[in-house]
Amino acid sequence: MSTLQPHIRCSEEDAAKYAILPGDPARVDRIKEHLTDVKEIAFNREMKSISGYYKGVKVMAVSTGMGGASTGITVEELHNIGVEVMIRIGSCGALQPEINMGDLILINGAVRDEGASKAYIEEIYPAIPDTGVLMNLIEATKDLGYAYHVGRGRSHDSFYTDREDEIDHYWSGKGILGADMETAALFIIGGLRGVKTASILNTVSLYEGNLEEEINNYVDADNAAAVGEEHEIIAALETIVRMDKKN
Ligand SMILES: O=P(O)(O)O[C@H]1O[C@H](CO)[C@@H](O)[C@H]1O
Ligand SMILES: O=c1cc[nH]c(=O)[nH]1
Numbered sequence: 001m002s003t004l005q006p007h008i009r010c011s012e013e014d015a016a017k018y019a020i021l022p023g024d025p026a027r028v029d030r031i032k033e034h035l036t037d038v039k040e041i042a043f044n045r046e047m048k049s050i051s052g053y054y055k056g057v058k059v060m061a062v063s064t065g066m067g068g069a070s071t072g073i074t075v076e077e078l079h080n081i082g083v084e085v086m087i088r089i090g091s092c093g094a095l096q097p098e099i100n101m102g103d104l105i106l107i108n109g110a111v112r113d114e115g116a117s118k119a120y121i122e123e124i125y126p127a128i129p130d131t132g133v134l135m136n137l138i139e140a141t142k143d144l145g146y147a148y149h150v151g152r153g154r155s156h157d158s159f160y161t162d163r164e165d166e167i168d169h170y171w172s173g174k175g176i177l178g179a180d181m182e183t184a185a186l187f188i189i190g191g192l193r194g195v196k197t198a199s200i201l202n203t204v205s206l207y208e209g210n211l212e213e214e215i216n217n218y219v220d221a222d223n224a225a226a227v228g229e230e231h232e233i234i235a236a237l238e239t240i241v242r243m244d245k246k247n
Helices: 026-034 068-081 115-121 131-144 162-175 183-192 210-219 224-246
Strands: 020-022 036-044 047-054 055-061 085-092 105-113 148-156 179-180 197-203
Touching: 020 068, 020 148, 020 224, 026 047, 026 055, 026 224, 047 224, 055 068, 055 224, 068 183, 085 131, 085 183, 085 224, 105 131, 105 183, 105 224, 115 183, 131 148, 131 197, 131 224, 148 183, 162 197, 179 197, 183 197, 197 210, 197 224, 210 224
Parallel strands: 020 055, 020 085, 085 197, 105 148, 148 179
Antiparallel strands: 036 047, 047 055, 085 179, 105 197
16 A cells, blocks of 8 residues: 655655655746656645656656755655655855856765754764766766866755854865755765765855845846756756666
């Protein structure tokens, strides 16, 4: 008997081996445009889910909402129904001056500056993606000709503390490429459950840029950040096709 998961509201019969995880439910509709035979599964709380086919491979797209806590719930429930590979397609703020709007950051490790991953395991445990998924992702992104960087990210819970500039400068000085809110939880919680994970972050805010203005522009306009979003969707889908061919 299939089990309906209480938050994502999906069950085993909805599952695909591969899932793409944006934070924003609106991004699920933009992923939909790249798929055939789309099935709208559920939209409960911040978790919107669909399935469809890309070049013959079945994939799910499920939004996690913002932050590690809802991401952790999404990852657990997708794992419960049988999803084996989860690739986040997120947005981020750059922490290095050479990273441009719409550049993709392929995360090879994340600073665990959030709460959800710490609820599972001590901070000395590393937040890293699956090596095989990351290698396929790097190759796919390179072949597609997109601007990309490979390096470390910082996942955080806060957005409007009184110390945001100071915190960004600190992590920039430690070589961190970009900041998001979900990657560390995905890597830790997914990794502990045996899920293969990766995270692609589209740059929607520049280092020392005006964060509020730039995120408003990303939401409202057709610009480099919107192009970056299209790139991360295609990079994730092509990564899945590569992995599926090798299995
Ligand atoms: O665009 P998404 O995937 O939601 O990612 C980023 O955007 C949100 C903040 O604006 C956070 O969730 C952050 O991680
Ligand atoms: O610092 C930032 C900027 C954009 N998005 C985030 O999650 N964090």
